[in-house]
Amino acid sequence: MRATQPPVPVAVEQKSFVLRAVTSVRELPRSVHIGLVIVIIMVFAAVFAPLLAPYGPDDLNFGASLLPPSPAHLMGTDENGRDLFSRCLYALRLDFLVVFFVTYVSLPFGVVVGAVAGYCGRAADSVIARVTDIMVAVPFLVLVAAVVAVVGPGMTGVLIAVPIISWAMYARLARSEMLVLRELAYMDACIALGFSRFRTIFRHGVPNLLRSSLVFSTVDLMGNLLLLAGLSFLGLGAQPPQSELGAIIADGQSYILTAWWLATLPGLVLVLFGIGVGMVGEGLSDGRVAGRSA
Amino acid sequence: MRYVGKRVLQAVLVLWGLITVIFFVLHLIPGDPVRAVLGGRASDATVQQVREQLGLDRPLPEQYLRFLTDIVQGNLGTSLALNDQVSHVLGQRLLPSILLIAYGMFFAVLIGVPLGIQAALRPNRAADHIIRLQTTFLFGMPTFWLALVLALLFGLVLGWFPVSGYQTGLGGILRSLTLPALTLGLSLVVIVTRTLRSNLIEVLKSEYIEAARSRGLSERRVIVKHALRNAAMPTLTILSTIIGYLIGSTVVLEQVFRIPGAGSLLVQSILRHDYQTVRAVALLSGLVVIAAGLSADLLQAILDPRVRLAR
Numbered sequence: 142m143r144a145t146q147p148p149v150p151v152a153v154e155q156k157s158f159v160l161r162a163v164t165s166v167r168e169l170p171r172s173v174h175i176g177l178v179i180v181i182i183m184v185f186a187a188v189f190a191p192l193l194a195p196y197g198p199d200d201l202n203f204g205a206s207l208l209p210p211s212p213a214h215l216m217g218t219d220e221n222g223r224d225l226f227s228r229c230l231y232a233l234r235l236d237f238l239v240v241f242f243v244t245y246v247s248l249p250f251g252v253v254v255g256a257v258a259g260y261c262g263r264a265a266d267s268v269i270a271r272v273t274d275i276m277v278a279v280p281f282l283v284l285v286a287a288v289v290a291v292v293g294p295g296m297t298g299v300l301i302a303v304p305i306i307s308w309a310m311y312a313r314l315a316r317s318e319m320l321v322l323r324e325l326a327y328m329d330a331c332i333a334l335g336f337s338r339f340r341t342i343f344r345h346g347v348p349n350l351l352r353s354s355l356v357f358s359t360v361d362l363m364g365n366l367l368l369l370a371g372l373s374f375l376g377l378g379a380q381p382p383q384s385e386l387g388a389i390i391a392d393g394q395s396y397i398l399t400a401w402w403l404a405t406l407p408g409l410v411l412v413l414f415g416i417g418v419g420m421v422g423e424g425l426s427d428g429r430v431a432g433r434s435a
Numbered sequence: 436m437r438y439v440g441k442r443v444l445q446a447v448l449v450l451w452g453l454i455t456v457i458f459f460v461l462h463l464i465p466g467d468p469v470r471a472v473l474g475g476r477a478s479d480a481t482v483q484q485v486r487e488q489l490g491l492d493r494p495l496p497e498q499y500l501r502f503l504t505d506i507v508q509g510n511l512g513t514s515l516a517l518n519d520q521v522s523h524v525l526g527q528r529l530l531p532s533i534l535l536i537a538y539g540m541f542f543a544v545l546i547g548v549p550l551g552i553q554a555a556l557r558p559n560r561a562a563d564h565i566i567r568l569q570t571t572f573l574f575g576m577p578t579f580w581l582a583l584v585l586a587l588l589f590g591l592v593l594g595w596f597p598v599s600g601y602q603t604g605l606g607g608i609l610r611s612l613t614l615p616a617l618t619l620g621l622s623l624v625v626i627v628t629r630t631l632r633s634n635l636i637e638v639l640k641s642e643y644i645e646a647a648r649s650r651g652l653s654e655r656r657v658i659v660k661h662a663l664r665n666a667a668m669p670t671l672t673i674l675s676t677i678i679g680y681l682i683g684s685t686v687v688l689e690q691v692f693r694i695p696g697a698g699s700l701l702v703q704s705i706l707r708h709d710y711q712t713v714r715a716v717a718l719l720s721g722l723v724v725i726a727a728g729l730s731a732d733l734l735q736a737i738l739d740p741r742v743r744l745a746r
Contacts, residue, residue: 271448271449271452272452272456274449274452275449275452275453275456276456277679278449278453278679278721278724278725278728279453279456279457279679279717279720279721279724280679280680280682280683280720280721280724281679281680281683282682282683282686282687283682283683283686283701283716283717283720283721284457284460284717286686286701286702286705286713286717287457287460287461287710287713287714287716287717288460288461289705290461290704290705290708290710290713291461291710293708294705294706305460363574363575366575367575367577367578370577370579371577371578371579371683371687374577374579374687374690375686375687375690375702376702376706377702377705377706387577387579390577390579390580390583394583394691397583397586397587397591398591401587404580404583404587405580405583405584405587408576408577408580408583408584411575411576411577411580412572412575412576412580413575414575415572415573415574415575415576416571416572416574416575417575418574418575419570419571419574419575420571423570423571
């Protein structure tokens with residue numbers, strides 16, 4: 142069995158993996174670099190929020206309420222004198238944590254279900270295909286909101302509701318990739334070599350269909366971030382005093398005439414992150430196309 | 436005709452699945468809707484009485500069958516919190532939401548179609564760059580935030596449109612829906628322009644466009660009468676698939692602009708634990724999505740015989 146895997150190319154590939162990664166990053170278009178810098182800075186800012194934030198997220202200071210942006214308060218202060226910049230940093234931290242969790246819980250589950258359905262075909266496949274059709278049919282926000290209605294407003298609702306629904310997209314993707322893979326010669330070879338179904342699907346199939354799901358997960362990550370912000374804005378996600386970008390914007394809504402920065406600046410944080418992710422995603426898909434044709 | 440029958444049957448199946456999913460998602464998740472709506476101070480006896488009244492004490496399969504037959508008969512149940520028929524409550528809230536979505540699509544087409552045509556005809560010129568910029572900026576832009584910024588600009592600073600509430604009369608309705616619809620339209624423009632642009636570029640390469648040009652037709656006529664007509668269909672199909680996203684956006688927008696539509700009813704119902712109403716709104720929005728997909732497919736089958744014959 143071992144002899145069927147050619148040892149030499151594998152060894153070379155492993156040796157130069159880091160080097161290869163570095164050079165391929167360097168060869169990407171400039172927009173990807175800019176996007177990566179934006180994303181990395183923001184993720185770092187979120188992770189190290191306790192070190193970077195000049196004030197605590199809930200530090201009240203009634204002597205300094207509703208101050209416009211200034212060097213002391215980069216994004217101004219809210220009605221309770223809380224520093225908006227610090228609150229946004231902590232909000233990013235919470236947002237990223239939740240969004241990362243819900244996205245990457247759904248991904249493996251969806252990929253496994255989709256891969257098995259696509260490979261086994263027949264009844265299992267039709268059932269999965271119809272179930273995903275249904276999941277995709279309902280407006281995402283509405284279904285999540287319905288789950289929140291039962292669980293009760295708060296982060297728990299979001300943490301339960303999003304994975305319940307969003308695995309379906311990954312299952313769909315993985316299934317359609319598996320339908321193509323199944324017909325390829327090397328999958329036939331796996332059967333001919335007497336590999337178990339499990340090994341054929343997970344050792345030889347899944348690694349090859351994972352890429353599309355991973356690419357989609359960056360878009361999904363952004364979508365979940367906006368969903369979480371939207372739910373919190375509606376009062377269904379993060380509950381006070383948790384700082385979450387959507388909730389901060391909702392709080393600022395009532396001061397929009399007297400303190401414009403409260404509702405607008407936290408939104409710009411989301412827009413900026415979206416620009417970063419978008420540049421990386423767009424550049425990567427362009428780069429892949431170019432690489433393929435070369 | 437066989438294709439139509441098959442497609443309708445498929446839609447009915449998906450609808451049945453949707454009802455089932457909504458039922459089980461809402462019933463299997465831990466949490467007691469009756470206690471939630473009655474509050475913590477309700478006595479056990481009261482809770483039990485309400486549970487019996489709603490049939491929640493019956494076994495799950497029996498509840499499911501009753502739910503299914505009720506829906507087939509058009510009975511959406513009674514809202515505990517409002518003490519009213521859910522269908523009655525929902526009926527009063529539908530019109531603003533429908534108008535908002537239609538008005539938003541109007542804005543999307545009004546801005547998106549000319550932009551898409553320009554971008555397809557002159558690649559890498561102004562319109563093309565605008566599309567790219569839009570895509571970059573709108574990707575991470577929350578709808579509610581865009582709504583607030585537009586409200587601040589056009590409503591509060593310039594004072595052109597009301598920023599909250601729902602006025603009566605046709606003029607009043609249009610005025611109060613303009614800002615939310617513009618927000619919705621702007622978030623859609625990207626999709627409209629991008630699909631129209633790529634479809635138009637594809638169509639412009641085809642032989643019949645060359646034939647139309649060689650017959651000496653004006654460029655304007657070639658594009659409007661020949662190219663656009665064929666490029667519009669895929670764009671419409673895309674619009675029908677994102678109707679779910681549109682409904683999600685109206686939920687948020689109605690809340691921002693205080694419009695008494697189905698979306699704000701959903702949010703209010705969640706906050707007062709009125710899960711009969713939540714269930715009905717979820718069901719209805721799913722129904723709309725399924726119906727939109729079905730009608731887009733059927734429309735395409737009528738307009739393009741290849742769709743009918745291929746399957």
